[in-house]
Amino acid sequence: MSDGRFGVFGGQFVPETLMPCLIQLSETYEDAREDPAFAEELHELFRHYSGRPTPLYHAERLSRAYGGSKNCRIYLKREDLNHTGAHKINNCLGQALLARRMNKTRIVAETGAGQHGVATATVAALFDMSCTIYMGELDIERQHPNVLRMKLLGAEIVPVSSGSRTLKDATNETIRDWVTNVRTTHYIIGSTVGPHPYPTIVRNLQSIIGDEARRQIVQVEERLPDALIACVGGGSNSIGLFYPFLEDEDVRMYGVEAGGSEQGHSAALGEGTPGVLHGSLSYLLQTEDGQVKSAHSIAAGLDYPGVGPEHSQLKDSGRVAYYSVTDKEALSAFQDLSRLEGIIPALESSHALAFAKQYLSDSRSKPGEVILINLSGRGDKDVESVEKVLNP
Amino acid sequence: MTLDEHTKALRDSGRKALVAFLTAGYPDERTFVEMVKAASRAGCDVIEIGIPFSDPIADGPIIQESSTKALEQGITLKRCIELAKELSSEITPPLVFMSYINPILRMGIDRFAKDADSAGVRGVIVADVPLEESEEVRSVVSEFGLTYIDLLAPTSSDDRIDTIASGANGFIYLVSVTGVTGANSPEASDVTRFVERVREKTELPLYVGFGIASASQARSACESADGVIIGSALIKMARSVEASEAPEKIETFLRQVRGAIDEVADSATPVENPERTE
Ligand SMILES: Cc1ncc(COP(=O)(O)O)c(C=O)c1O
Numbered sequence: 169m170s171d172g173r174f175g176v177f178g179g180q181f182v183p184e185t186l187m188p189c190l191i192q193l194s195e196t197y198e199d200a201r202e203d204p205a206f207a208e209e210l211h212e213l214f215r216h217y218s219g220r221p222t223p224l225y226h227a228e229r230l231s232r233a234y235g236g237s238k239n240c241r242i243y244l245k246r247e248d249l250n251h252t253g254a255h256k257i258n259n260c261l262g263q264a265l266l267a268r269r270m271n272k273t274r275i276v277a278e279t280g281a282g283q284h285g286v287a288t289a290t291v292a293a294l295f296d297m298s299c300t301i302y303m304g305e306l307d308i309e310r311q312h313p314n315v316l317r318m319k320l321l322g323a324e325i326v327p328v329s330s331g332s333r334t335l336k337d338a339t340n341e342t343i344r345d346w347v348t349n350v351r352t353t354h355y356i357i358g359s360t361v362g363p364h365p366y367p368t369i370v371r372n373l374q375s376i377i378g379d380e381a382r383r384q385i386v387q388v389e390e391r392l393p394d395a396l397i398a399c400v401g402g403g404s405n406s407i408g409l410f411y412p413f414l415e416d417e418d419v420r421m422y423g424v425e426a427g428g429s430e431q432g433h434s435a436a437l438g439e440g441t442p443g444v445l446h447g448s449l450s451y452l453l454q455t456e457d458g459q460v461k462s463a464h465s466i467a468a469g470l471d472y473p474g475v476g477p478e479h480s481q482l483k484d485s486g487r488v489a490y491y492s493v494t495d496k497e498a499l500s501a502f503q504d505l506s507r508l509e510g511i512i513p514a515l516e517s518s519h520a521l522a523f524a525k526q527y528l529s530d531s532r533s534k535p536g537e538v539i540l541i542n543l544s545g546r547g548d549k550d551v552e553s554v555e556k557v558l559n560p
Numbered sequence: 561m562t563l564d565e566h567t568k569a570l571r572d573s574g575r576k577a578l579v580a581f582l583t584a585g586y587p588d589e590r591t592f593v594e595m596v597k598a599a600s601r602a603g604c605d606v607i608e609i610g611i612p613f614s615d616p617i618a619d620g621p622i623i624q625e626s627s628t629k630a631l632e633q634g635i636t637l638k639r640c641i642e643l644a645k646e647l648s649s650e651i652t653p654p655l656v657f658m659s660y661i662n663p664i665l666r667m668g669i670d671r672f673a674k675d676a677d678s679a680g681v682r683g684v685i686v687a688d689v690p691l692e693e694s695e696e697v698r699s700v701v702s703e704f705g706l707t708y709i710d711l712l713a714p715t716s717s718d719d720r721i722d723t724i725a726s727g728a729n730g731f732i733y734l735v736s737v738t739g740v741t742g743a744n745s746p747e748a749s750d751v752t753r754f755v756e757r758v759r760e761k762t763e764l765p766l767y768v769g770f771g772i773a774s775a776s777q778a779r780s781a782c783e784s785a786d787g788v789i790i791g792s793a794l795i796k797m798a799r800s801v802e803a804s805e806a807p808e809k810i811e812t813f814l815r816q817v818r819g820a821i822d823e824v825a826d827s828a829t830p831v832e833n834p835e836r837t838e
Contacts, residue, residue: 457636457666458637
């Protein structure tokens, strides 16, 4: 068994052509971690370019609306206030530094919601690298504002028409490009998925979310939160929040998958079985015959039949509980936060909010709890799609 | 005869190996079976049966499309094994499965190896299992007497070539281009250089695949390699005609390739290798 396992999950299920490059990436990353200049440069970029630390905001009106008489306090970790509008930039800045260390001149990436595509196109512009983004045709339609942003940032956008024309298929095409151009090209994978070392690198880069949130909540509440809630697509914003709290036994953690609609869902952890997709072994929506099923979600960034391998381990160990909420519930939460707090959340993040509403309305929560939700991104990209659903 | 013995016998007799890759169930089950028989008649030495997978990341558009079409018609790994069983009793060239790992894991590696073996399949290639992940599947299929085939790529370092070659059996599949199947054809000089790099490390037969699309490319690859694997070119041909004409179309083409690589073999002296004839 290879390195980079999370229990039995993870691994490096890729064609031989890519192995030397994964080995190089592991070595480069190990090297960078020992180099104080790497940490310092990343820190400077976080601080002056993307706007970290992001605020931790006590959402009082939302707390009252969702918590009723329970007197709970909901805090939002404002990843939506990052430059480019989501947590994705945390990962992209770090990986761009790694790409430069490996002397790669070209970047490729997949995108679903377009947030990772925008963040990748952004760092490619900043680091003067050429950039190609693969995006499913369905996502190009439903996340149109982000397509325009990527173009302005100088990226080439390749529409993907195979399969369900969403994130899974865009990822296949990105891997094919990478296999072909691996000598010059770095693949900035957008979540804690893919072959080792990606799930570890992305988790470590996103852990800045939990590191900050921990400090911030202790500062205002003088204690740790009772519950952490985050949406789970590939799993990067959630693991980024959870990871620094994993050892804190009293902090409960909830990962929220996309429950979709009668058209289908994306609950790989809730409904899937272990299988290999995109280079790693993890829970997967698949048929009896080992063919990958199409996922569905109103949120393009959650519309993926797989999930990061570390979440599979956290599910099996019971450390994190995974639930799902439907398209409809996410959509109401989207409207709730907009009206109650003046914050338009991403449809992905709205899944975390919708779960918080359920959580606070039943016996899983106790009075007076402190709940920390990762608001992974802002909803500017979603306003057109939401309008179409609300006023067809 | 095991695949290992078969490929060594071919090499020792000075015959260049011709390997046809066909996607199981494409364009439909019956035509697929007829195409395999046609490939056998045309003088192929090994037939690779591609197991369709929903997300074939190592394949270019041609094989992807063939997999999608076959899956739409309901092909499953179980059915692929049944088709292999039917074929292995009718044709002489050994059958090798080329798959992605997930359908195999889903069936269970043990059951897969056992059923493939009883269907008369002689070897297994897994496109997305590199050395680091190969231990279990390699040992299980070998236990059942199947040969596990390794791949090497132009990006493989000398150290990796050394390690992989020293544990390999049957033949080594040399991926001739940095990329996916069928997208680009390799430069002849790159193939020669790659074959020579691997040749330094192993006595095993070396077969070149990915992007070999014509008799002349096959011939030039066989100047250095021990054989060629042709896949996308066959699927593309099958796609260009009515299903009923596909077997004949690929047979004619494979006969040309056979002729071309036999010329290379004839112009070279057969390999004398006394150590191997014990
Ligand atoms: C705002 C936002 N949140 C969450 C996700 C889901 O990804 P992950 O689970 O990796 O955080 C995405 C993906 O596009 C996103 O754009």
